[in-house]
Structures are given as structure tokens and as C-alpha cells.
Amino acid sequence: MTGGRAASEASKAVARVYREEWTRIVATLIRSTGDWDVAEEAAADAFERAARRWVIEGVPRNPGAWLTTVARHRALDVLRRRGVEVGKVREWMAMDELTGGVPTDPAEIVAAEPEWDDRLRLVFTCAHPALPVEARVALTLRTVGGLDTAEIAHAFFVPEATMAQRLVRAKRKIRHAAIPYRVPSAAELPERLGGVLAVLMLVHNEGYLASSGDRLLRLDLQEEAIRLARLVVELLPDADEARALLALLLLQHARSAARVDAEGELVPLDEQDRSRWNAAEVGEGLALLDKPPPGPIGPYRLQAEIQAAHGRARTADETDWRAIVECYDALEAVSPSPVVELNRAVAHGLAGDTDLALAELDRLEASGRLDGYHLLAAAQADLLRRNGRMLESAARYRDAIRLAPTGPEQRFLERRLAELPAG
Amino acid sequence: MRYMMFVATDPEAEPFVPEEDGIAEWIADVEARGVHVLGERLRPLEDATLVRVRGGELLVTDGPFTESKEWIAGFDVLDCRDLDEAIEIASRHPMARFGRIELRPMWPLDLEEDPVAREEREAGDRGRRREPAVGA
Numbered sequence: 001m002t003g004g005r006a007a008s009e010a011s012k013a014v015a016r017v018y019r020e021e022w023t024r025i026v027a028t029l030i031r032s033t034g035d036w037d038v039a040e041e042a043a044a045d046a047f048e049r050a051a052r053r054w055v056i057e058g059v060p061r062n063p064g065a066w067l068t069t070v071a072r073h074r075a076l077d078v079l080r081r082r083g084v085e086v087g088k089v090r091e092w093m094a095m096d097e098l099t100g101g102v103p104t105d106p107a108e109i110v111a112a113e114p115e116w117d118d119r120l121r122l123v124f125t126c127a128h129p130a131l132p133v134e135a136r137v138a139l140t141l142r143t144v145g146g147l148d149t150a151e152i153a154h155a156f157f158v159p160e161a162t163m164a165q166r167l168v169r170a171k172r173k174i175r176h177a178a179i180p181y182r183v184p185s186a187a188e189l190p191e192r193l194g195g196v197l198a199v200l201m202l203v204h205n206e207g208y209l210a211s212s213g214d215r216l217l218r219l220d221l222q223e224e225a226i227r228l229a230r231l232v233v234e235l236l237p238d239a240d241e242a243r244a245l246l247a248l249l250l251l252q253h254a255r256s257a258a259r260v261d262a263e264g265e266l267v268p269l270d271e272q273d274r275s276r277w278n279a280a281e282v283g284e285g286l287a288l289l290d291k292p293p294p295g296p297i298g299p300y301r302l303q304a305e306i307q308a309a310h311g312r313a314r315t316a317d318e319t320d321w322r323a324i325v326e327c328y329d330a331l332e333a334v335s336p337s338p339v340v341e342l343n344r345a346v347a348h349g350l351a352g353d354t355d356l357a358l359a360e361l362d363r364l365e366a367s368g369r370l371d372g373y374h375l376l377a378a379a380q381a382d383l384l385r386r387n388g389r390m391l392e393s394a395a396r397y398r399d400a401i402r403l404a405p406t407g408p409e410q411r412f413l414e415r416r417l418a419e420l421p422a423g
Numbered sequence: 424m425r426y427m428m429f430v431a432t433d434p435e436a437e438p439f440v441p442e443e444d445g446i447a448e449w450i451a452d453v454e455a456r457g458v459h460v461l462g463e464r465l466r467p468l469e470d471a472t473l474v475r476v477r478g479g480e481l482l483v484t485d486g487p488f489t490e491s492k493e494w495i496a497g498f499d500v501l502d503c504r505d506l507d508e509a510i511e512i513a514s515r516h517p518m519a520r521f522g523r524i525e526l527r528p529m530w531p532l533d534l535e536e537d538p539v540a541r542e543e544r545e546a547g548d549r550g551r552r553r554e555p556a557v558g559a
Contacts, residue, residue, distance in 0.1 A: 179507075
């Protein structure tokens, strides 16, 4: 049936163009209208219209241009309806002269490259430190990632109305407080880039290990974070921490297929079938780390190097745990946290130093800083098992099971507990 | 965009070091840049007066004022390109280090607009609660 085929081709084209063009169209409209709501509404309208019209008229030769034109007209309509003078709506920038020499200030590079400037502006504004952290992540997913409010609400386990309100408030603050829509200057960049990377990391973490619920992997959020990190690297290729973040995300994502078995159960790193790791992603991640950082080593670089040590090991036994311990030591110095201490202790244990590892974990437990964190109990249980202290191990497994937030993690710990030899 | 910059004390800030109080340089800089509209120190609350009209009656008293560990010690009105410029200027004020600074965007009032219509239009922008803290 031609009609059916046309419909399916049209909807495929809309879905593909949505992924490719949403951010660019919204970003361009925000720049020209100065209004985030108008920009989103107009872009969403244009895609809806495309879904209806392309079935009948066929997919236009340049879908992106078609959508941009329609969205721009929609934005003008909305602004006219609101009584804004059309003359106030700024014209599209037409900058084509790239003056000699390579500009080193990102703000200058962006001014010179209209192709991708708007998307980078958008990423920086969404991650502005004057916005609440939760709103930064949500706004990034909405505006840069093109997820709708319901999808974001679902990803963060909050009611849709709560998420809608959070987005409305963030956009209102951008307008009322005049949070700028631009890439920070070179002087501001180090601080501000950190904020952008932190937002991408949060988007990714939400996808890597769902904080609650029964489904362990939320690949869509992980892929979204990778796509956005790729964008930042493309725009700021010399920012080592951005490259490192992308490497970190790729190296973790590469293990997705091996992390869960056919029944959806969790498979720990040392038991994973490494032939199921995505070799292309591992390769890309490792290659991103090839170039040594020009300045001091940052926290994303260190985390990425830890994942790279896993990525390079063909079997679990080949893992260079000493190198991993060194990375955690450095990480503890630049960005201390109880979770880093926990992971370093585990690395000590896997490097063969179980007594030292257990002593460190006891100290961490006594400090109370990880109270209620299931992975502390799980790490103690595992190390006690390796040390042959089966009764104590069983007790800690039971604590960990009680505290585990997701079904697959609980069941994994239950299996470990059941496998304990009588001690 | 105009911002009211409240300069406040903060018990958790670094102790004040008079030799490092670069307020004169700060003022010279903001004036040279043309972003400074107005600014003053404020006398402490002991010198303040409270004025209220209740049930048509004028009440003038020397308090009570809301007790707070952070009290406003001065203010500056800034006229900046955007929030980033205001943040950059605020960050170099000596009290960003020895106290705390609050940047509040000004909210222009259209005197021609009917107050009831305005209240309806702006109700959503007023008295909104903050997002709950993350994690905690």
C-alpha cells in the first residue's frame, strides 16, 4: 500500500529530523525571539505540522530548512498575537566572514561559526549556576535534548505537573534575572564548563543506574548525555575535561549489553562477557584519552582513566587495579567524596589488599557519611567473603539487600548471599 | 537590566581584614565602567525606625525587626548587560568574601496599568516557593 508506505516514511523522517534538528531550531528561535517559551512552542508546532503534511506532500528535499521556516513563521505569529512588534524580532544572523587566524576565545569562535553557536549557547544557559541544579538538568533535557515534559518527569520519577512547574520557573528566572544566552568568555569558561559537564554527568547517571524502580538501564538518557557531550567536544575540542567526560560516558555505555543478562538481571563487571562490550565505543573512549591533558588533570579525566583501565583489560584478571587505586588517590585529592573513598577501598581489595580495604571501609562506616548507602554494605560483604569471614559477610549482604533501591540490584545481592559457602 | 545588590554580613564568611578591604578600588572600577547607578552603606538596626499604619493609625517604633544573623550593611544599584556581568561585578566586591551578596533583578512597574489586572497577570510570579533542595 503506497499510502501506508508514505505514512511510515514520513513518520520516520520526522523522527530522524527531530533528533537532528530540534536543538538547532529551538536554539535559533531563542536567539531571534529572546523568548524560550515562544521558541519551544513554535518548534513543537512545526514538527506537528511536518508529521501531518509530509504524509500528504512527501518529505521535502531539505527537511531542516522546511521546519526552520515553518517554526519561524509560527514564532512570529505568537509574538504578533502577544502584541510584540515584528520589528523587534531580530533578523537571522548572516555571518560568513571568518577573519584570519584561529580565535582562541570560545566566545569569539562561537561568534564566527553560526552553524553551531546557538546550540552551545543553549547548553551553557541551561547549565547556568543561578538556576537550581534539578532545573538545570531538566531544562537541558527539554531544550537541548528535545525530550518532552512527560518523558523528563518519568525519568526523574516526579509527577508531570511538578516537572512542568520546575521548567516554567527556570525559564521565568532566565527571563526575569536576565541570565544571558551566550557562551562565557575565556576567563569565565573553566568554571562554567564545569557546570555544563556536571549537568551532562547527572543526565547520564540517571540513565546509568536508575535511582529507583525496577528497570536497571535507562539507555535513552545515557545516549542523550553522550550526544550532548559529543556536541560540547565538537564545539570545544581542546577542553580536556569535556573530552574526558565523553570518554567516560562512552566507556560505561559500551558495557550496557553485558551489564544485564537475558532475564534483565545485573551482571557484575568481573563476570561480564567482555566480547559483548561495544568495541567501537571502547575504542573511541580510549582514543579520546590518548592526548595528554595540557594542564592539571581534572576529575573527569581521572574517572575516565579508571574506566579506561577496565576497557583495556581483556579479562577481569588483567585489570590493572594498582593504576585504578592511583587514579582514586588523585581523585580524592581534587574532588574528595565518601563515594570516592568507598571505590578506592574496593580497588585496594581487588588489588589484593583486602585487610587494608576492610579497615578503610570500617572507618568510612564509622564516620556515618554513607549511612543507608547499599553499596557500602555490599562492598563490605564482598570483601568479607573474599577473606573467608562468611558469617559477617552474610550479615552485610542482608543489610545491603534491605537498602538496595532497585529490584535487579536486590536480586543480585540475594544471589550472592545464597552462593556463600557455609562459614 | 538593573539589579539591586544587597551587601550583607554573614557569620560563616571570612573574618574582615581592614587592610584587604578594596572597596575604594571597587567603586572606582564600577563608576569607570558606567554600571554603577547608586550605592550607600546603611547604619545598623539600632538606628532604624519602623513605620506601620494599622487600622488607620500610624505606629512609629524602634522595632521589633526580624532578628537575623545576616543583616544588610549596604546596597548598590547596578545597571548591567546581563546577570553574568552583575555576578562578575558582585564577585569582586570585598563583601563577597567577608560577607555575602544578594543580586535581585528590578521589577519595573507600569503605573498606567490597572492594579487589579496587573495582580492577576503577575500572581504566578509572586510568592513562589523555592524548589526543594536536591538530595539532602
